[in-house]
Amino acid sequence: MYNKSVEYIYSLERTDKEFNLEAISKFLEKIGNPHHKLKCIHVAGTNGKGSTCAFINQGLIDSGFKVGFFSSPHLVKFNERIRVNNELISDEELDRLVEKLDRLQKETGVNLTFFEGATVLAYLHFLEKEVDYVVLETGLGGRLDATTTCKPVMCVITSIGMDHMHMLGDTIEKIAFEKAGIIKKGVKVITSAKGKALEVIGEECWKKNCSVISIMEMDFFDNYQNENASLAYKVLFELNLDEEIIRKAILKTKWKGSIDCK
Numbered sequence: 001m002y003n004k005s006v007e008y009i010y011s012l013e014r015t016d017k018e019f020n021l022e023a024i025s026k027f028l029e030k031i032g033n034p035h036h037k038l039k040c041i042h043v044a045g046t047n048g049k050g051s052t053c054a055f056i057n058q059g060l061i062d063s064g065f066k067v068g069f070f071s072s073p074h075l076v077k078f079n080e081r082i083r084v085n086n087e088l089i090s091d092e093e094l095d096r097l098v099e100k101l102d103r104l105q106k107e108t109g110v111n112l113t114f115f116e117g118a119t120v121l122a123y124l125h126f127l128e129k130e131v132d133y134v135v136l137e138t139g140l141g142g143r144l145d146a147t148t149t150c151k152p153v154m155c156v157i158t159s160i161g162m163d164h165m166h167m168l169g170d171t172i173e174k175i176a177f178e179k180a181g182i183i184k185k186g187v188k189v190i191t192s193a194k195g196k197a198l199e200v201i202g203e204e205c206w207k208k209n210c211s212v213i214s215i216m217e218m219d220f221f222d223n224y225q226n227e228n229a230s231l232a233y234k235v236l237f238e239l240n241l242d243e244e245i246i247r248k249a250i251l252k253t254k255w256k257g258s259i260d261c262k
Contacts, residue, residue, distance in 0.1 A: 002091040002094065002095060005091075005094050005095045005098040005099075006078050006094075008098055008102065009078065009098065009114060009117050009118060009121070010114055011114075012111070012112050012113055012114045012116070012117045013111075013113055013114065014111050014112075014113060019144050020144055021144060021146070021148060021149060023110055023111065023112060023113075023116065024112060024116040024119070024120070024146050024149055025149055026108075026110050027104070027105070027108055027110040027112060027116075027120065028120070028123075028149060030104075030107075030108040030110065031104055031108065034123055034124060034127045035123040035127075035149060035150055035151070036151050037127060038068070038123065038126055038127060038131070038134045038150065038151075039132065039133050039134065039153045040133075040134045040135075040136045040150040040151065040152045040153065041056060041133060041134070041135050041136065041152065041153065041154050041156060041235065042136050042138070042147065042148070042150055042152040042154070042155050042156065042182050043056070043135065043136065043137050043138065043155075043156040043157075043158070044138040044141070044142040044145070044155075044156070044157050044158070044179045044180075044181075044182045045156075045157050045158025045159060045160060045179055045191075045192075045193070046158065046159060046160050046161040046175070046179070047158055047159045047160075047161055048158045048159065048192075048225075048227065048228035048231075049137050049138070049158050050071060050137065051225060051228045051253075052156065052158050052228045052231050052232050053069065053071060053135045053137045054069075054253050054254075055228065055229055055232030055233075055249070055250050055253050056135050056156075056232045056235050056236060057069045057086075057135045058086075058249040058250070058252070058253045059232065059233075059236040059241060059245070059246050059249040059250065060132075060133050060135070060236070060239075060241075061085050061086065061249070062245050062248065062249040063236075063241045063242065063245050063246075063249075065131075065132040065133055066084065066085060066129070066130070066131045066132045066133075067084065067085055067131055067132065067133050067134070067135060068082075068083070068084050068122070068125070068126035068129065068131040068133070068134040068135070069082075069083045069084070069086075069134070069135045070082055070119070070122040070126075070134065070135070070136050070137060070147070071137045072115070072118070072137060072139050078094070078118075079091070079094060081118060081122070082094075082118075082121060082122045082125055084125070084126070084129045084131060089121075089125055093125065094121070097121050097124055097125060098121070100124065101117060101120060101121060101124075113146075115139050115140075115145075115146050116146040118146075119146040119147055119149070122134075122136075133153075134150075136150055136152075138179075138182065141178040141179060141181065142157075142178055142179045142180065142181040142182040143177070143178045143179075143180075143181020143182070144178075144181065145181075145182070147182075148181060148182050151184070152182070152184055152187050153187070154187065154188050154189075154190065154235060154238065154239070155182050155183050155184065155187055155188070155189045155190075155210075156189075156190050156191070156231065156235055157179055157180065157182070157189065157190075157191040157192075157193055157201055158191070158192055158193070158227075158228065158231060159192050159193055159194065159197075159227065160172060160175055160176045160179060160193045160197035161175075172195070172196050172197050173196050173197070173199075173200050175197075176193065176196070176197035176198075176200035176201060177200050177204070179193075179197075179201075180200055180201045180204040183201075183204050183205060183208055183210055184208065184210075185208045185209060185210070186208070186209055186210060187208075187210055188210060188211050188212075188213070188238065189201065189205050189210050189211070189212045189213070190212075190213045190215065190231065190234050190235050190238065191212065191213070191214055191215070191231075192214075192215050192227050192228075192230070192231045193214075194214075198214060213234060213238070215230050215231050215234045216230070229250050232250060233246055233247070233250060236249075
């Protein structure tokens with residue numbers, strides 16, 4: 001059954017290829033906006049999204065919280081995208097939720113794409129598991145990403161570079177604008193973006209009456225993870241978590257089998 005469930009998720013698409021949030025927003029509204037019951041920390045950016053999310057996730061877990069973590073892409077198995085306290089969603093849970101997703105699409109008459117479907121599956125799983133926080137990683141961009149349907153308690157933007165230029169724009173300013181699309185009115189923003197990208201993010205924060213914290217690197221590591229660790233540290237610090245627990249959590253975090261922060 002599991003293979004059929006994954007095949008189903010990958011088969012999801014719409015005949016209209018327009019890139020917007022209309023379908024998933026309509027779908028979520030029709031099923032009662034379950035995602036509005038989740039406390040999400042929403043993370044976008046070009047570089048270091050995954051590791052920054054992993055640091056935040058581990059810091060919350062070690063502080064005693066039950067944490068949902070939605071990430072992409074996966075390395076080996078779709079289940080890697082959806083986890084609670086680092087435990088992957090089981091094949092059986094995924095099968096059941098995919099059946100539910102199929103039924104809800106038929107009932108609502110709304111067709112979702114692959115990533116929209118995956119995002120909804122994550123929302124439903126985290127709600128069932130009654131998590132305290134969700135660490136939510138964008139898939140692509142931010143402004144029109146399916147995860148931007150969330151109601152975040154904090155928005156996080158990692159460093160910005162030239163990526164997916166065919167979709168996000170051909171300048172740092174255009175790409176930063178798309179990433180800054182996750183910013184919600186009155187929600188604190190923490191970012192490691194610099195230069196022109198930071199200027200764009202600052203302007204969007206001003207428009208939406210958000211406080212913004214621009215982090216400076218701290219001496220956690222002597223490698224490229226320093227900036228991501230510093231960003232995660234500041235996020236956790238702003239949630240009033242114990243500094244020593246934060247430091248230890250960051251130091252022990254590994255992500256997707258390729259990051260060893262020790």
